[in-house]
Structures are given as structure tokens and as C-alpha cells.
Amino acid sequence: MEETLKKKDKILSAADIRTTFHTHGRTVQAVRGVSLYVESGEILAVVGESGSGKSVLMKSVMGLMPDNAEVKADQLTFAGQDMLGMDQEQLRKMRGKEMAMIFQDPMTALNPLKTIGSHLMEVLKRHRGMDKEAAKKEAVAVLNQVGIPSPEKRLGQYPHEFSGGMRQRVLIAMALCCKPKLLIADEPTTALDVTIQAQILDLLKSLQEETGMSIILITHDLGVVASLSHRIAVMYGGLLMEEGTTEEIFYTPKHPYTRALLHAVPKPHSGSKERLEPIPGMAPSLIDPPSGCPFAERCKFACERCTKEIPQYRTYSTTQRALCIYSGEELDHKEGEVESHG
Amino acid sequence: MARYILKRILTAIPMVFLITVLCFALMHFAPYDAIDAMTTPKMSQETINLIKAKYGYDQPVYVQYIRWLDGIMNGNFGYSIVTKQSIASDLAVRLPNTVKLVLPAYLTAYFLAVVLGLLAGANKNKRTDKIIDAISSVGIAVPSFWFAMLLIFALGYKLKILPIVGMHAVGKESSIADFLKHFIMPFLTLTVSFMPANIKYVRSSTLTQFSEDYVMVQRAFGATKSEIMFKHVCKNVLLPVVTRFGMAFRLLITGSIITETVFSWPGVGPYFIKAIQGMDYPIVMIILVLSSTMVILGNLFSDILYCLIDPRIKEMG
Ligand SMILES: Nc1ncnc2c1ncn2[C@@H]1O[C@H](COP(=O)(O)OP(=O)(O)O)[C@@H](O)[C@H]1O
């Protein structure tokens, strides 16, 4: 009984997603078996350095991968529907309606030759079957909702007449047109100024509260999500390294990579003098991924075992698990050793 | 925007002026000049001087230039040295013949290029694309006179279904059917020569557009393939394509010199070739001036059109 209730609450549930690119005779394993879920009404942050496979994972979920990519999964359920059994046409009809996605660079995301109004009205006509008049009215309403001043006037303007932040708002408005159950925001603020970043994130949070939709917020910056997300999933080298509630990730992180990421986040209350500790080394190549733990090359706890096999998940609570051969406790212990020796 | 257009027009004027100076200078300093064409070594110096005076060649260079320029502006293009005919009235007959051939060929080539280029670009690396791309590569490599010869050999000589030279059969000047018969081969030759480069252009511009972010965004919002193609990509591809029309202005004068010559089409082409061969330099000069002026006008036209249809430029100036 409890099991079914819990399942119902999950808007998205994916098991073992694997995405492989075939280019020029080489294969790139961008996503190497990721399982994750999103509860309805929550903000899940997916965090990881660039190149860790976050965008590919999300595009795989949306069915947006190009022809040279192969997406496999054991399970992909959205709002009770089995997406794996759907054909291209069924997936297309869901996109922009039940699940929407916005992207990193708002400057290039809009067609430069079409007005903001026609961008919005196209979606409304397509998915909600509105006529021109109704679509126009609704477009004004959603522009209002995302905080764009004088929306009637803005409707007739072209993308180049909008700033980056305003364009991202337009894209969010496009996403809101059909009141989707899930909004995937792929680094929506990376291309924007810091002050604008905060405004857009606030907007996303308040829209989430207002509409009750779920949001997957992708970012490479853990600092951004602390006050925003309910849960956090940490990705590295095409794998999910750790997931947990925001509290768990910030206060009791288990995985060495998560810990390293946290060291790289400026602490809001500490003086600006404190130096950030960047993670040494580079993200692994996904062309010939290491056979063992992808983080092994950069992990200060790495031992021989780490390079031999991909570790198993250890579960720490109903919400937290991490992919490391060592438990959190063992790592705490080792950390103590390292510090006392160093 | 109006200011931008005005600025563009104002910069075009000195360019045209410069071209007339350049053409005049080129011809003036050429080793062989109009006087050489009109005189014979046996003539006495007095006779030569008389001829010089008659045509104004005894005046200083700048006076000659100003007279010449003044003539052009008044539609007086001067006279052929060889035939003594008015160049303006020669061109009045020949230019329409060239336009009659080039314009339909260019429009056809452009229309087909847009259709085929979009088709290829939308089916990147699929069979349709590969076939279209291969055909246009071959088309670029094949010289148009060679293709014309092929047509003449097949349709004119072997099958004998089409006349090989001219625009009309003698005595059938008002027959449209007769005109069309003469028209087909040079028309095909020109169309085939204009098309391949344009196909490549449209194709690569389509490919670029399909890789733009907004296409991914449209897909993420559930747009169908044809919506993406016709509501989004097409517009962006056609914008530069339409404005490329300006570049074709020049072709209306000198766009089919080879084809017209091969088929003895009574247009500007054979007239120009003959003038070059006969050192009939006033004709050469006028045609160069007209053709370069068309280049400048064409660019001006392109810029203004761009300005009118691209919302990003409307804001400027
Ligand atoms: N179209 C593609 N073809 C081949 N490889 C790709 C393609 N798109 C992404 N990749 C590879 O997949 C990996 C993950 O990329 P991505 O998901 O964009 O990372 P990020 O976490 O920064 O969003 C990268 O190594 C990238 O090189």
C-alpha cells in the first residue's frame, strides 16, 4: 500500500538510462546507467561539472537525442505513462505540453526572425488548440506571470529587443503555456549576470510554488541550489555519484566527489578571504571511460580496487545513496588520518 | 532605417563615379586606341589630326572624360568605331534579348536551387541529400559551353528537333513557338550553369540553421518536423537567399556571354565579344560601366532588402 502510494507521487521515474553516441566510428558513453526519480511538486537539482552528462541525460529523457545517439533504459515512466513504449509522435506530443525544457543560452534559443508573440502562440495553438485571439490573450497572461513588463507591447517584438534575462523569462513563459507537470531547466542561468541569475532562480522557485509543477534544475554550481532544491543528485562521468535531500548533501555528504564539490562552493557567511578549493584534475574522457570508478583519477581516497570495478551504491537513508566503495564513516575516518598525517 | 538606406545610397554614388573613371582610364591608357582603329599607317598626319579633332581626341584627357560621362548620363553612349552605329540603339535591341534569356533562366535556377537546397539540407547525409549534393558538385565542375555543346549535339544535330543558332528563324520573327524552340537550349544551358552554386549555398545555409539552438528548443516544445522546416528554418534560410538576388543584377547584362555566343543569341554577349575582338573600345567601355554599375546597384538592392525584411537590422541607424 505504502509502496503504491509512493510510486504515485513520482512524476518521473527512470531506471538505468544509458546513452551512447556513435560518431566517426567511435562511441561516447555519455550516460552510463543512471537511475533517478522526481517527486511531484519538488525541485530536484542535478549537479556536476560540465561534461558529466547532465544535458545528455535530460535530453534522453525528453526524447531529444540526435540520430547518432542510442538511448537505452530499463524503465522510464512519466506521470504513470510508460515512455519507453511510446513512438516518436507520442513523445513529440508530450514535449512542451506535459514536460517542458529550457536551455542554457537564452540568446540563441529563440528564432531571431519571429516575434516573442508568435513563439508563445505557436505553442498554445499546437498543444492547447487555441485560436489566434485566445492564444494572444493567454500569451499576455504568461508573460505577465514571468514578470515581463508591458506584455502586450512586448508580444510584437523580436528576440533581439530583449536582454538575456528577459529572453530566459520568455522561454520560461513558453514552458508555462501548457502548465507542464515537469519543467527541466538546463543551466538556465549559466549565461546570465549574477544579479539576473538570482532573479531567474527566484522566479523558478515561486512559479514552482504557485503551480505545483516539478522542476529538474541542472547546474554545475552547488552554491546555486542550496536554498532552492528539495533534493540533489550529483553526476560525474556519466554516472550518478550521490543523491539525497538538500540537507543530506550539504550536511552529511558521503561521496568524495560531493565533498570535493562542497569545498569548491563559497560559504555564504564566511569572509571573502577564504580560498576556494578547486577540484584538481580534469573530468574523465567518456570515449574510453575508465573501467572502475570514474572519479578515481582525482580522488584522494582512491585505491587499487577503485580502478578495477564500478562500485555499488550504498544506501544511507530512504533518500540518500552514494556510489563509492567506502562508506561515509570510513571516509570520515580516512579524512582524519590524512589530516593528522599531513 | 531610412537613414541607413540613405547612407547606403549616398555611398553607392561615388562608387559608380569611380567605376566610370576606372573604365575610362583603362581604355585610355590601353596601347591601342580608337585613333589606331580609325586610321591607317598610310594616312598623313593632317588627316589623322582631322580625325582626332572630329572625335574630340585632340582635347585634354579630362575634357574627353567629362564629355564621355556627360554623354552616358544623357543616354548617348557614343558610336562604334567599327560600324559607326550608335551604341545606345544597338544595346536597345540587344539588351532585351539578353534579359529575355537570363531572367527566366535565373528565376528557374533560383527556384529549383531553393527547393533542392532545402530538401538536401533537411535530409542531411540521407540519400536525397547525397544525390542532390553530388549533382551540384558535378554541375559546378562542368563548363557551360561543354554542356551547351552536348545539348547541340543531342537535340540539334542527332535528333534534329531544335534549331542550333539564333533567336528566330528568318521570317518567323513574330512566332512565339519559333522563339521558344530557339530558346530552350540556351535557357537550359544557363539554368544548369546558375543552379549548382545556388543549391550548395541554400543547402549549407539550411544545414547551419538546423544546427541552431532554436531548432532544438522548438523540438523540445513539440514542434513537428514540418513546423520546424516551414515555420522556422525556411524563413532563416530564405532571408540571405532572397537578398542574394541583388548579386544577379549584373547577370542581366553580362550573365550569358558564353551561352549567347555558342548559340549566336543576338544579345549583349556576342556584341561584347565582337567589340573586344575588333578593339571597338567605346562599346567595351560602356558594357564594363553598365555591368559594374549593376554590381553596385545589386549590392545596394540587397542591402536595402535585407534592411527591410530582417527585424534585427530595422532597428539600426
Ligand atoms: N551530439 C554529441 N555527439 C557526441 N558526443 C556528445 C554529444 N553531445 C554531448 N556529447 C558528449 O557527452 C558528454 C556529456 O555532455 P553533456 O551532457 O552536454 O555534459 P553537461 O553535464 O555539461 O551537460 C560530453 O563528453 C560530450 O562530449
Ligand code: SF4
Ligand atoms: S570508489 Fe574509490 S575513487 Fe571512487 S570515489 Fe570512492 S574512493 Fe574515490
Ligand SMILES: [Mg+2]
Ligand atoms: Mg550541459
